[in-house]
Amino acid sequence: MRFSALIERHQDLLTAADQRIVRELLANPTEAAFLSAASLAQRADVHPATAVRLAQKLGFGGYRELKAELQAEVINTTHPAERVRHRLAHVEQGSILADIIESDLAALRRIAEQVTEAEIDAAAKTLLAAGQVFLFAQGNATTLIEMMDRRLRRADFSTTVLRQQGRELAEHILALESGDVVLAFAFHSVPTGLTPLLQHAARIGATSILITDILGPLVKPRPQMTIAASRGLAEEYLTLTVPMAICNALILTIARLDQGRSLKALGRLAKLTRNIADVR
Known part of the structure; x- marks a missing residue:
C-alpha cells in the first residue's frame, strides 16, 4: 500500500x-x-x-x-527512463564517465559504514559449509550471479544458477536440500520467484543469503543473512559496482578461510586448461 x-x-x-x-x-x-x-x-x-x-x-x-x-x-515509481534523464540532467555538459566514477566511488566508500567485516566473514563461512550453492537473480542482477557462478566453480564449489521463473524455477530448485545455500540478489523491487524460493529454502532447512541495497526489510520471509549497501541516489541511474565489490570481498574472504582449497582448485584448473590447449 x-x-x-x-x-x-x-x-x-x-x-x-x-x-x-x-x-x-x-x-x-x-x-x-x-x-x-x-x-x-x-x-x-x-x-x-x-x-x-x-x-x-x-x-x-x-x-x-x-x-x-x-x-x-x-x-x-521512478521509471528507468526518468533515472537516465535525471543522471543526464545532473551531468549537463560535463563528463558522463567522470560523473559515474565520482558517484560510484562515493557509494563504494560508504560500504564500510553499512557492511561489517563480521558480516562478510559469516557469509563466507556459510558458503564454505554449503553442500551446493544456488545463485538467484533476475534482470540486470543476473550479471552478478554469472560472475559468482564462475568464481565459485573455480574455487571448487558446486553451483546452480537460478534465473528462471514459474515452473522452470520450480524444476531447478527441486535439487535444493538441507545444508545447501541460496545466494540471492535483489535491487529496486522484490523479484518474481524470490519469495517462493526463500519459503522453500526455509521449509527444507537450506540457508539463504541476500545481497541488496534497500530491500532487506521488505523481503519475506527474512533470509538468515542480509548484506545491504546503498548503490547511490534512488532517483538516479545506478550501477552494480557496489554489489560487485561485496561479491569480490566474499570470494577473497573465502580464499583466506578455506585453507588452500581455492588455490588448489585454481591450480588444477590451470593444469587442465594447459592439457586441453595441448590437445589442439
Missing part, C-alpha cells in the same frame, strides 16, 4: 507531531526517504522518537521498516 494511502487510513491516530513528520515525507519523498529518524525529526522540529512512533502507528515494526518501504516506493 502506498504511503499516502497508509496516512489516510490511520489519519485519526496521528498527533500534531506525527503530522509534521508526514508533511516532511510528502513534501520531498525522494530525499526524505533516505533520512535517518533523527534527521527527519530535526527537519520537522519534533522529538526523534516521533518518527519511530509514527512508523509503529502505520503498522511497521519501527522506523527502519517504514524507511525501507518509502525507499522502495521511490524506486518503484
Whole structure:
C-alpha cells in the first residue's frame, strides 16, 4: 500500500507531531526517504522518537521498516527512463564517465559504514559449509550471479544458477536440500520467484543469503543473512559496482578461510586448461 494511502487510513491516530513528520515525507519523498529518524525529526522540529512512533502507528515494526518501504516506493515509481534523464540532467555538459566514477566511488566508500567485516566473514563461512550453492537473480542482477557462478566453480564449489521463473524455477530448485545455500540478489523491487524460493529454502532447512541495497526489510520471509549497501541516489541511474565489490570481498574472504582449497582448485584448473590447449 502506498504511503499516502497508509496516512489516510490511520489519519485519526496521528498527533500534531506525527503530522509534521508526514508533511516532511510528502513534501520531498525522494530525499526524505533516505533520512535517518533523527534527521527527519530535526527537519520537522519534533522529538526523534516521533518518527519511530509514527512508523509503529502505520503498522511497521519501527522506523527502519517504514524507511525501507518509502525507499522502495521511490524506486518503484521512478521509471528507468526518468533515472537516465535525471543522471543526464545532473551531468549537463560535463563528463558522463567522470560523473559515474565520482558517484560510484562515493557509494563504494560508504560500504564500510553499512557492511561489517563480521558480516562478510559469516557469509563466507556459510558458503564454505554449503553442500551446493544456488545463485538467484533476475534482470540486470543476473550479471552478478554469472560472475559468482564462475568464481565459485573455480574455487571448487558446486553451483546452480537460478534465473528462471514459474515452473522452470520450480524444476531447478527441486535439487535444493538441507545444508545447501541460496545466494540471492535483489535491487529496486522484490523479484518474481524470490519469495517462493526463500519459503522453500526455509521449509527444507537450506540457508539463504541476500545481497541488496534497500530491500532487506521488505523481503519475506527474512533470509538468515542480509548484506545491504546503498548503490547511490534512488532517483538516479545506478550501477552494480557496489554489489560487485561485496561479491569480490566474499570470494577473497573465502580464499583466506578455506585453507588452500581455492588455490588448489585454481591450480588444477590451470593444469587442465594447459592439457586441453595441448590437445589442439
